[in-house]
Amino acid sequence: MMNANKYSPGYFPVEKSEYRWVKKDHPEHAPIWCSVDLRDGNQALIVPMSLEEKLEFFNMLVKIGFKEIEVGFPAASETEYEFLRTLIEQDLIPDDVTIQVLTQCREHIIRKTFDAIQGAPRAVVHFYNSTSKAQREQVFKKSKEEIKEIALEGARLVKQLSQEYEGNFLFEYSPESFTGTEPDYALDVCNAVIDIMEPTVERPMIINLPVTVEMSLPHVYANQIEYCSDHLHRRDAVILSTHPHNDRGTGVADTELALLAGAQRVECCLFGNGERTGNVDAITLALNLYVLGVDPKLDFSNMPEIVEIYERTTRMHVHERQPYAGSLVFAAFSGSHQDAIAKGMKCKEDDPQGRWTVPYLPIDPHDLSRTYDADVIRVNSQSGKGGIGYILEHRYGYDLPAKMREHFGYTVKSVSDHRHAELKPEEILEVFKTTYLNKTGPILEMKEAHFIQSKTLKAIVTVLVDGVEHEWYGVGNGRLNAVNNAIKAGLNLDYSLETYTDQSLGKSSDALAQSYIGLLWPDGSRSWGAGSDPDILYSAILALTSAINNRNQA
Known part of the structure; x- marks a missing residue:
């Protein structure tokens, strides 16, 4: 038996929530998008992407329209480091695209990160440390002040190295496991980092409040975002960002409510790729805005190509029911x-x-x-x-x-x-x-029809019945009616021609005529036939004989 009693909420709700975000229907404009596919998404792969695959994926992200792309954790592996140097040294970063790199607040990792991004035309240095109650007590066994000092030491070193290394550097700080951190404590750490980094309106910094692990319903996270947004230092010089994971399956909802609550930026992955249950899905978020009439500023118009590149380079599968992109999401069988x-x-x-x-x-x-x-x-x-x-x-x-x-x-x-x-x-x-179409059996096959116009219209039809040729005659008020009467008399059949329609298959002068005929039989059943021929009359005759041949299917 499953035992729910061993679980208790690990999050810390904001006690006095303003709930201003509840009154909003949807975001009025697109957020700043940052793809983390090449870092968080890549490190989640069983087989990480090769250099060539990462370059192809990077180019796809640029084509989609991402202006900020986290390209790796350069201290993690040589491939990560080499990829970053390739982008910079081969001048592969478009002028309007900012790359981003991730580093823990540890001195040797920060220094290697700056080695990797030296000479970057524009790069965000994203430094972080975990602040959650669980990690403070179980992993680091440090006090709040000691954990805060790790963040401040990292901030000081990042600021120092940004002045020593060649390049154009911007900054981002994340209190990792924000959702498991007391909001007032997370806010205190972030404000202390902001005070060190001294961002300005002209050169703002990013404060990222990640859903490292989903612990609550989305509205709790929205309240936390609104609280921090209201109390961050230098708020006009801070871009408030969110980085939701999907442990509870509500990563999209977390993000959408966070945007209503004051978040301005989203870190995300295509198709929700990422560690464990994945990051929030950029495609779902963007197209959710699109269907509300808001331009997401990302181009997913060639979804089949995006799916193909993603599946080939990541060796992951886009599920058939993946919103917007899955092979069956538009399929209606019912x-x-x-x-x-x-x-x-x-x-x-x-x-x-x-x-x-x-x-x-x-x-x-x-x-x-x-x-x-x-x-x-x-x-x-x-x-x-x-x-x-x-x-x-x-x-x-x-x-x-x-x-x-x-x-x-x-x-x-x-x-x-x-x-x-x-x-x-x-x-x-x-x-x-x-x-239905141009049936030649099992009852009869039409060979030809001729007409004699005198006081009445007479049809002369030649048919095959059981391999024997017959010539039958009929009169009527029109050619099809005369042929119909000839066949009824010849076969001694009783039915009514109930439905007749025709159309042209195509718009050119040599388009085929298409006719449909439905016959009503004495027992109340119907049979249907279709005829196709360059001559509209003959197409109708073929539809009639097809419907008669379908008598046993009525």
Whole structure:
């Protein structure tokens, strides 16, 4: 049995919360984005990226639009160090991009970090030490004042070395395990660091309050952020940052509420990669803003390419249900979902403002280089006529009458059910052709039709029945009606031609005519047929004979 009694909250809520952030609906603008894929994300990989892979990933992050990129922990390994030197010495950092490096507040690590970033055109030196109650008591066995002094010694050395080394350096401090630290104590440490670093409005520093381990509901973290934001020294010279992990699965919520509470910057990874349960997902955060009408300032329009590079270089898998990026996140197998989506698509086409309000799809898949027929409407035994008809119409141009679309939907579902498999669009087309189109049996095959116009319109049709050729005659008030009467008399059949529609498959002068016919039989059943031919009349005749040949399927 699981025993919940051994757990108790390890966080420290703010006792007097203002809760101003609760009154806000969403951020009004994008935060400052800092990708930590190449440090936190890379150190979380079973096989860390090679130099070449890190360079490719760096270039992808630049293309997406990240202006701050944490490129490593240069004291951690030679690959990390070499990558940083390669970026600087080969002038691979764009003018509008700032790199960031991480270092513990330990002298030899700080010095090696400055060796690695010497000559950087613009670099953030991110120094940190853990301040949580658990780590103070269990790991370091030091008092609050002793832990604070570690931060201050680190700050003094970072400031000193920034003046001794060549380069353009900015600063960031993190009280690691902030969520397990008493807010007033974390604030005291941060303010002491700020007083040493002396940031200005022109050259601000970053104070990062990380969710190193998620311990609470997101609103508790938002209150902590709001409290610190209200009481930080030199607040106009401080950029308040957040770095949430996802231990409780609420990293996105933590970040979104933190932004409402005063955070201005987010450290994040693509697809939520990172140590343990991962960092907050940059893609989900950015596109959540996008679907609210806020420009995230990051470009995820080529999502398939981003997924491909990510999976190849990290050897990680983007889950099929990963928000916005997973292969199945837009997929609707349910018939009711497909029907609503298909109708929503139609309404969108008729909206002069082009607003996106399609049911079940919070974002237009086209914005992410995904397609409707391949990614949205997916067909299996749970699918409905709306989605199946949508694929047939929008990919192949066949616009079936409503009742025929319903019949075709059940036919496709039956095929999928018997195969125990999803049907691809080309397989759906094949089912349509096999079931309805230009059928030559088992009852009859149309060979030709001629017409004589006198006082009445007379049709002369030549057909094959069981391999024997017949010539039948019929009169009617139109050519199709005359052919229909000839066939009914020749086969001694009783039915009504209930539905007839036609269309052009294409817009060129040599486009095929497409016809659909539904027959109502005396027992109340219906059969359907489709015909395709350059001549519209003959396409209708082929649709008629196809519907008769489908009598036993009615």
